[in-house]
Amino acid sequence: MKTNWTRALRTSIERNITMDNLLPDRLPKYVHSYVYLFGVLTLASFVWLIVTGTVLAFFGPEWWHVSPVGHFFNSMHFWSVQAFFFFMVLHLWAQFLMAAWRGGRHFTWISGWLLFLISIVGGLTGYLSQTNFDAQWVGVQGKDAMNSVGVGGFFNLLNFGQMYGLHIFIIPFALMALISGHLFLVRKHGVVEPLPWDGKGDDAR
Amino acid sequence: MGQGGLRPPLQAGSSWQFAWLNLSVADMVVVGLMLVVFALALIMRWPGEHS
Numbered sequence: 001m002k003t004n005w006t007r008a009l010r011t012s013i014e015r016n017i018t019m020d021n022l023l024p025d026r027l028p029k030y031v032h033s034y035v036y037l038f039g040v041l042t043l044a045s046f047v048w049l050i051v052t053g054t055v056l057a058f059f060g061p062e063w064w065h066v067s068p069v070g071h072f073f074n075s076m077h078f079w080s081v082q083a084f085f086f087f088m089v090l091h092l093w094a095q096f097l098m099a100a101w102r103g104g105r106h107f108t109w110i111s112g113w114l115l116f117l118i119s120i121v122g123g124l125t126g127y128l129s130q131t132n133f134d135a136q137w138v139g140v141q142g143k144d145a146m147n148s149v150g151v152g153g154f155f156n157l158l159n160f161g162q163m164y165g166l167h168i169f170i171i172p173f174a175l176m177a178l179i180s181g182h183l184f185l186v187r188k189h190g191v192v193e194p195l196p197w198d199g200k201g202d203d204a205r
Numbered sequence: 206m207g208q209g210g211l212r213p214p215l216q217a218g219s220s221w222q223f224a225w226l227n228l229s230v231a232d233m234v235v236v237g238l239m240l241v242v243f244a245l246a247l248i249m250r251w252p253g254e255h256s
């Protein structure tokens with residue numbers, strides 16, 4: 001049978017993506033630990049960031065600076081990002097300490113790092129999108145850092161339109177795409193098991 | 206500083222400095238809180254679990 005891209009894609013999906021893995025109704029007993037909750041808490045914070053950020057983007061800076069409801073949504077966006085990074089760092093500690101890249105999970109680990117690094121750029125562009133004196137100060141100070149590493153020519157912290165566009169469109173969609181991939185890999189390979197206590201490594205089981 | 210002094214609007218307050226590391230009080234509070242939450246997550250037993 002002659003191969004074509006559609007058939008190859010269907011075969012690959014059927015082989016690599018099983019619904020038993022994507023939507024499991026049973027999880028291993030070892031996930032009964034609060035350490036395994038940091039990832040989903042990060043995800044919940046991200047969902048709340050998108051919800052509050054969408055409201056802020058819809059009504060705009062004049063609304064979030066002067067309206068009481070705007071202040072409220074601005075604050076929720078601020079505290080969501082505090083929770084987002086708080087739980088993401090805890091998730092990183094937990095996964096690092098249990099060597100979560102074991103058992104073919106290296107791309108899960110790498111995608112997590114990419115998410116962390118892109119989130120930092122999201123945080124920076126968010127500071128620059130506040131349209132207040134803090135944003136001006138961060139922009140003027142930070143542009144020298146960008147110039148010193150050679151990216152100031154195309155990543156201009158003083159260009160509000162560029163920073164705002166990155167913050168509300170490109171970075172959120174990049175994060176959503178990467179989170180989808182990250183979650184898919186978690187489902188595909190399963191949640192990593194805790195390290196064995198006998199010091200003999202994975203081979204002990 | 207002249208002209209009334211150009212001051213950053215972001216005021217982190219007092220900070221602890223060690224070599225390249227510069228942590229404000231707020232930084233240290235957040236890091237401390239993260240360590241506490243992480244330790245609690247390791248120690249606390251899952252509801253319904255028995256040893």
